[in-house]
Amino acid sequence: MKVCGGPLIMNDDMGGSERPALRFDGSWSGFFRLAFLNIILTIVTIGIYRFWAKTRVRRYLWSKTVFVDQPLEYTGRGIELLIGAMLVFLLLILPFTLLSVAASVLQGMGLGPVSMALNLVFYAAAFWLFGFAVWRAQRYRLSRTRWRGIRGGMEGDAKRYAWLSIKMTLLNLVTLGFAQPYTTVRRWNALWNDARFGSAAVHAAAEWRPLMRVFIGSWAMALVLIGVVGFWAFWQLPSGFSWPVPGQPQDPANVLALTKVAFLGLVVIAVGLVFILLRYGAALMQAVVAGTSLDTLEFRFGAGTGDWLRYYIGNLVLVVLTLGIGGLLLPYRFWSFHVRHLDAMGSLDADRLMQTTLAQPGHGEGLADALDIGAV
Amino acid sequence: MIRGQLFDGLSARAQPVELEASEDALIVRLAGETERLIWSRLRRGGPVPDARVIKDVVRPDWSVQLDVAMSAEWASRMVSVDAADRRDLMQMGAASMLTVLAGVGLWFFGGPLLAGLAPLIPQSVLAPMGQAIADDMGPVCDDAAGKAAAAALLARLTPTGAFPEPVSLRIVDRPVVNAVALPGGQVVLFRKLVEEAESADELAGVLAHELAHIEAKHPAKLMVRLFGLSLIVRAFGGGAAGMADEMLLLGSSRAAEAEADAGAVRILQRAGISPAPTAAFFERQAKDGAKRGEIIQTLEGYARSHPADAERAKLFRDAGDEKATSPALNAGMWQSLRGSCAVVKR
Numbered sequence: 001m002k003v004c005g006g007p008l009i010m011n012d013d014m015g016g017s018e019r020p021a022l023r024f025d026g027s028w029s030g031f032f033r034l035a036f037l038n039i040i041l042t043i044v045t046i047g048i049y050r051f052w053a054k055t056r057v058r059r060y061l062w063s064k065t066v067f068v069d070q071p072l073e074y075t076g077r078g079i080e081l082l083i084g085a086m087l088v089f090l091l092l093i094l095p096f097t098l099l100s101v102a103a104s105v106l107q108g109m110g111l112g113p114v115s116m117a118l119n120l121v122f123y124a125a126a127f128w129l130f131g132f133a134v135w136r137a138q139r140y141r142l143s144r145t146r147w148r149g150i151r152g153g154m155e156g157d158a159k160r161y162a163w164l165s166i167k168m169t170l171l172n173l174v175t176l177g178f179a180q181p182y183t184t185v186r187r188w189n190a191l192w193n194d195a196r197f198g199s200a201a202v203h204a205a206a207e208w209r210p211l212m213r214v215f216i217g218s219w220a221m222a223l224v225l226i227g228v229v230g231f232w233a234f235w236q237l238p239s240g241f242s243w244p245v246p247g248q249p250q251d252p253a254n255v256l257a258l259t260k261v262a263f264l265g266l267v268v269i270a271v272g273l274v275f276i277l278l279r280y281g282a283a284l285m286q287a288v289v290a291g292t293s294l295d296t297l298e299f300r301f302g303a304g305t306g307d308w309l310r311y312y313i314g315n316l317v318l319v320v321l322t323l324g325i326g327g328l329l330l331p332y333r334f335w336s337f338h339v340r341h342l343d344a345m346g347s348l349d350a351d352r353l354m355q356t357t358l359a360q361p362g363h364g365e366g367l368a369d370a371l372d373i374g375a376v
Numbered sequence: 377m378i379r380g381q382l383f384d385g386l387s388a389r390a391q392p393v394e395l396e397a398s399e400d401a402l403i404v405r406l407a408g409e410t411e412r413l414i415w416s417r418l419r420r421g422g423p424v425p426d427a428r429v430i431k432d433v434v435r436p437d438w439s440v441q442l443d444v445a446m447s448a449e450w451a452s453r454m455v456s457v458d459a460a461d462r463r464d465l466m467q468m469g470a471a472s473m474l475t476v477l478a479g480v481g482l483w484f485f486g487g488p489l490l491a492g493l494a495p496l497i498p499q500s501v502l503a504p505m506g507q508a509i510a511d512d513m514g515p516v517c518d519d520a521a522g523k524a525a526a527a528a529l530l531a532r533l534t535p536t537g538a539f540p541e542p543v544s545l546r547i548v549d550r551p552v553v554n555a556v557a558l559p560g561g562q563v564v565l566f567r568k569l570v571e572e573a574e575s576a577d578e579l580a581g582v583l584a585h586e587l588a589h590i591e592a593k594h595p596a597k598l599m600v601r602l603f604g605l606s607l608i609v610r611a612f613g614g615g616a617a618g619m620a621d622e623m624l625l626l627g628s629s630r631a632a633e634a635e636a637d638a639g640a641v642r643i644l645q646r647a648g649i650s651p652a653p654t655a656a657f658f659e660r661q662a663k664d665g666a667k668r669g670e671i672i673q674t675l676e677g678y679a680r681s682h683p684a685d686a687e688r689a690k691l692f693r694d695a696g697d698e699k700a701t702s703p704a705l706n707a708g709m710w711q712s713l714r715g716s717c718a719v720v721k722r
Binding site for chain 2: 039041043044047049077078082086088089093101105109115146147149151198348352353
């Protein structure tokens, strides 16, 4: 691994003994102190501190994330998030609220169809804005991320992604959700193809077809699971069992047997479905990350079904056992899980990686905040 | 002299540099070239015994990583990166101060502010809104004799000239013991309430309560509150502020209910209807509540939007009569009112 000038050599598939290209050095106790102070200050200031709280959390997580030899640096400021929220309030929340008041006034005046049309416009706009917000939030975060003095950014504009997002939502509706692998991969590719780091472009060409096989396989597994459990449940019913007839007195032993078997069966099915869903989710994440590269760097996401299961169960246990206080650590777990399973391969020429020419947006992610997008 | 790596912010290349301190500046030597940077523009990054980063306020993307931690003397000449963020602290402090000030201001002057703003919303906006909400509540009881009886009861409670705005009353065919006052003078009684009332006087008491809400402009004030403060609070304060807002709404709603109870007594007395029977109605509701257990009921008293039924009953029982009273409706009309939902308009 060379650090001074020339190409930075990442660990490739062969050199398993090398340190991983990405490392997370955070400590949960350090993060907890930060998060606890944040929540106190947020309560004391009736919520306004949360923009600074979010910024401090990111600054911490970024600074503990080391790529090759240097940590990332988060350069965003709390005031930028506040200004973003103000703009969204004035330009969107306020007009939309007035519009919804107008819709209910129109409905009360007996102009039902006009009110309905207004509501339809409202929902269509919300869907469009969702895509817009996702793109803009990513641009803000990339533009505020620095590594070896170089910043990221997003090329192009959010409108294209917003339209694509609407199209993909409609396609999901029309296909009753069966286009899910295709639409997710297209969204990912569109979003990340616009991303830049310095002079290097991100190239996202994830394949949806292999994912479709996993998706169909998941459906098949779910159907088989439900069938097998249903058959087993039927088998378990006692020999003297008769189905209760509505309106007639029921034998309590019968009802008890049915309840017991149905409960067990549903638990088995629920656990099985969670596993099947996680398996698909893991495959999806692996596929999209493997299809994404930065210049000559390739990425891999190593988390399998078991890793995700442990991650979610860990979250659940953490929150439940601490009566919710452990929830403060969820952003930390989210970030460390993703960084620890992400790996980069290939080489990056530090001499050739120049500063970005993209302008920095002046304010951040108000819309994504209003729509509650994003975990960190 | 300390060695380090320079990141110039133009490329990702790390360039070897030698650093030396002079009285007024840091001297950076890079491949034969020398740059003098006065101390005031430099910032140190990292905790003090281990500070290894030097940054330049003029060039944010520029930084030097030292091979060893800087000496205490160097550290004393540069402000820390975090301390230099005084601007951030000022912005945060100003935003927090303004928010808390606004909160305190609203705590003391929110009531008068609402009272001032609520009459500004025109009836032409409020009436259709109330109408739309009422339409969403369910099918309307439409028996002709029942409607006439309801109109008679309403007329007795709101004599012309004594009530500030026109009121429209409807009974909705739902099995709920409740009544609501909506924006624009819209009052809704639910079927189960009419059935549970044992006399026209009891029902008149509940109706008078809703009319008192309208007299005090509570629905219009709630509109201003929800579309004003709540909207702003939730947009800027997020989840924590939303919860606080919810608590405040609950608190102000309890105050409004108490005010409406007092107003209801006045309306009944003015109309020559005895408030005492209404007490019996609340007592029966309280008895139903007691079945659910004392402790739960006490807890409910804190959490619910209305005062506890037993307290309300006492208010109506102790109120007394102002002038000679007569039943709110005659027996025939009371029977018609109870049969309102024989015909339902969907």
